[in-house]
Amino acid sequence: MRIPKETFSYPYPHPAVTTDVVVFTIIAGRLSTLLVRRANPPHQGEWALPGGFLDIDEDLDACAARELAEETGLRGVYLEQLYTFGATHRDPRERVISVTYYALIPQDSLATPRAASDAAAVAWHAFDALPPLAFDHEQIITMAHRRLVAKLDYSTIAFQFMPETFTLSELQCVYESLLNQKLDKRNFRKRILSLDLIAETGRSRRTGNHRPAREYRAKHPNTVEIIK
Amino acid sequence: MRIPKETFSYPYPHPAVTTDVVVFTIIAGRLSTLLVRRANPPHQGEWALPGGFLDIDEDLDACAARELAEETGLRGVYLEQLYTFGATHRDPRERVISVTYYALIPQDSLATPRAASDAAAVAWHAFDALPPLAFDHEQIITMAHRRLVAKLDYSTIAFQFMPETFTLSELQCVYESLLNQKLDKRNFRKRILSLDLIAETGRSRRTGNHRPAREYRAKHPNTVEIIK
DNA sequence: CCAAAAGTGTTCACCGTACACCCATGA
DNA sequence: TCATGGGTGTACGGTGAACACTTTTGG
Numbered sequence: 001m002r003i004p005k006e007t008f009s010y011p012y013p014h015p016a017v018t019t020d021v022v023v024f025t026i027i028a029g030r031l032s033t034l035l036v037r038r039a040n041p042p043h044q045g046e047w048a049l050p051g052g053f054l055d056i057d058e059d060l061d062a063c064a065a066r067e068l069a070e071e072t073g074l075r076g077v078y079l080e081q082l083y084t085f086g087a088t089h090r091d092p093r094e095r096v097i098s099v100t101y102y103a104l105i106p107q108d109s110l111a112t113p114r115a116a117s118d119a120a121a122v123a124w125h126a127f128d129a130l131p132p133l134a135f136d137h138e139q140i141i142t143m144a145h146r147r148l149v150a151k152l153d154y155s156t157i158a159f160q161f162m163p164e165t166f167t168l169s170e171l172q173c174v175y176e177s178l179l180n181q182k183l184d185k186r187n188f189r190k191r192i193l194s195l196d197l198i199a200e201t202g203r204s205r206r207t208g209n210h211r212p213a214r215e216y217r218a219k220h221p222n223t224v225e226i227i228k
Numbered sequence: 229m230r231i232p233k234e235t236f237s238y239p240y241p242h243p244a245v246t247t248d249v250v251v252f253t254i255i256a257g258r259l260s261t262l263l264v265r266r267a268n269p270p271h272q273g274e275w276a277l278p279g280g281f282l283d284i285d286e287d288l289d290a291c292a293a294r295e296l297a298e299e300t301g302l303r304g305v306y307l308e309q310l311y312t313f314g315a316t317h318r319d320p321r322e323r324v325i326s327v328t329y330y331a332l333i334p335q336d337s338l339a340t341p342r343a344a345s346d347a348a349a350v351a352w353h354a355f356d357a358l359p360p361l362a363f364d365h366e367q368i369i370t371m372a373h374r375r376l377v378a379k380l381d382y383s384t385i386a387f388q389f390m391p392e393t394f395t396l397s398e399l400q401c402v403y404e405s406l407l408n409q410k411l412d413k414r415n416f417r418k419r420i421l422s423l424d425l426i427a428e429t430g431r432s433r434r435t436g437n438h439r440p441a442r443e444y445r446a447k448h449p450n451t452v453e454i455i456k
Numbered sequence: 457c458c459a460a461a462a463g464t465g466t467t468c469a470c471c472g473t474a475c476a477c478c479c480a481t482g483a
Numbered sequence: 484t485c486a487t488g489g490g491t492g493t494a495c496g497g498t499g500a501a502c503a504c505t506t507t508t509g510g
Contacts, residue, residue, distance in 0.1 A: 007237040013284040014242035017314075017325055056241040056323055060314035084312045084327045086245075086288040095284055097245055097325070099312045169462075186464070187500065210461040211507035397489075414491070415473065438487040439480035 020051030043134035248279030271362035
């Protein structure tokens with residue numbers, strides 16, 4: 001028995017629209033990205049960005065947030081539109097316009113990626129050891145990384161990688177991972193504290209055979225401020 | 229006699245995709261934007277950004293460049309993707325995703341805007357005296373302006389407003405229009421010359437009852453460099 | 457008492473800012 | 484000779500970069 005398929009008709013051709021999300025976090029001190037292994041053609045078996053088709057009555061931001069939630073279970077994280085990719089043959093099936101986003105999630109958060117229906121697997125990959133990627137997704141990740149690094153020194157975007165409480169050494173470690181260089185401890189602390197954006201919790205962290213570190217929290221955890 | 233209309237069908241609904249372009253220039257020392265008066269509903273008779281539907285086999289950048297050329301006759305000008313707007317009811321006809329761009333064209337260039345088929349009129353409007361705009365186009369222009377101003381102090385984007393040759397006073401005037409504040413002449417010249425991005429042509433401009441100004445040209449007229 | 461990371465100040469070079477007068481030309 | 488915009492140098496303060504030792508804890 002054949003079920004008659006519903007179709008949607010237009011007087012001129014329409015492209016498909018998707019959102020794809022570059023999800024960054026820091027795992028064991030290394031910048032990492034969430035990738036899904038494609039279950040279906042095209043590019044079956046290759047790694048790709050999480051993403052999917054826009055529902056016809058869904059806002060773009062909502063679509064990206066939904067894709068992110070489906071893959072990681074996380075809600076309320078930092079999500080920002082990156083760029084829109086629309087080269088004519090970037091997807092062999094049909095014309096696809098991809099509105100891309102990037103998301104930052106706190107380091108070592110219990111983000112347990114779960115494979116969605118159309119993915120064979122989901123996994124974190126270190127940014128400096130990415131596998132070959134489907135479609136134009138390598139280009140997208142490269143652009144996301146450049147944007148992230150650029151925002152480091154005129155915004156407080158790095159705080160989005162921190163859990164509720166953290167130490168200055170942990171924060172410095174995040175900056176060092178992103179910039180891929182060592183920073184001077186005294187200058188770093190001076191600069192961060194002068195921003196007046198974090199406060200001591202009064203507690204301290206004991207994490208080994210050494211002096212405990214003071215614990216801090218962001219004063220405005222849900223906002224990214226532009227500096228200067 | 230009825231001509232049978234061709235239609236295009238899809239198994240799930242597709243949004244329409246347009247590009248809209250915020251065209252900036254400087255006219256008589258004032259930042260100005262190109263607007264078209266809509267000939268058809270919706271928002272008939274209101275001012276809107278130039279733009280139109282993406283051809284199914286046309287790259288996004290090409291679509292924006294084509295719209296720009298159709299309205300102004302200009303080719304090869306600076307064009308950069310701005311943001312993608314896709315709120316569900318931003319267009320009452322159907323779901324429309326707008327990939328927006330902004331363009332910068334040299335001041336007082338002979339850009340003779342000509343009304344395209346779907347526009348009743350085309351005109352330059354001073355940025356600080358814009359009329360009410362159709363759709364969400366005011367929001368788009370506001371974002372374009374913020375981006376432009378932000379890029380002023382970490383890139384050489386302002387050179388895109390200059391014709392082939394120009395004087396330092398003209399360049400300073402462009403900065404002052406965009407920043408909406410007066411700048412110190414000596415500091416401005418020192419800063420610009422230290423970038424080593426412009427060269428004297430050897431000629432000078434005589435434009436009144438006063439000392440003629442030295443004429444300069446950009447060393448790399450078609451590139452926007454990031455400073456620092 | 458030893459190992460390991462936390463915490464702390466000063467010096468210097470460079471850059472952005474403030475500021476006022478002479479120059480070349482046309483009328 | 485006068486009106487008009489073109490063209491020039493210096494002094495100061497603030498910010499970013501370089502740099503080494505003491506403190507606190509657990510084992």
